[in-house]
Amino acid sequence: MTTSLETLAGQVPINNAPIEIIAFYLGDQQFCVRTTSIREIRGWAKSTPLPHASPEVMGMMNLRGAVIPVINTARKLGQGWSTPTERSAIVVAELDGAIFGLMVDRVSDILTLDQSMIQPVPEMTSGYDKGFVEGIFAHQGEMICFLNLDRMFSEPGKADFF
Template identity: 85%
Template structure:
């Protein structure tokens, strides 16, 4: 493959559409790729577990399988989010581990060009961008694009998925 063909393939990949699910935590909008999302459920109370990780709200029964429910706000360092009637559980799967992410509300499922994902700006202190894949400017809003694989890497998943 020539350098010109390689550059053309990279340009095409940057314009390939990606599907995301957008949701709110407080007033801030976030999104993740739909490829790791199994379903979206309305809020249902979870059963707390003693000595669980601080972000684990508890466990829920998903059609006979018991899965952990994560307080997404807490996981992202925003503090504990209290569920409301508008809250939802976004059921995700990573490497065979199934878990629920409690979000304040789901806003949209979008198909966007990958070229719309902007890099996270460099900041001097107090900001850990390891969970963030990029920022998407969409209809006057800024959507923080999260990377679930970085939020829940293989070794840490065993803390609450086994």
């Protein structure tokens, strides 16, 4: 991933280069991630639970012969446990050679947008941790929270999943 000039927060690029994202819902809130780390999108399939796994790990699934962990994305983001439905999907991602699935309530769109559309998350005094958030942007009357998978699954945290 290339890095460009950044704003005061040191997180949101300020150039107008287009980026491609995949947007998805967790409950009523939309989130998105860059497509550069996404390998594929699969329909919901039951995963096999693992004893003593991290609370975010729903279990393991077989992806064409490779066993990968499936993460409950809502739980990872501190939003409680998201129960899969027939509309749920597994967004298969790869970071530094590690492959894993992110369970989302539903995939909404694949978009191309200018990086200048992404705004920094405002400072809040309520103890909100914006460590996983790269920014936020408006799309069709909704605010979409732009997640940074590298930060969500940083080196210290990867040991919990891989």
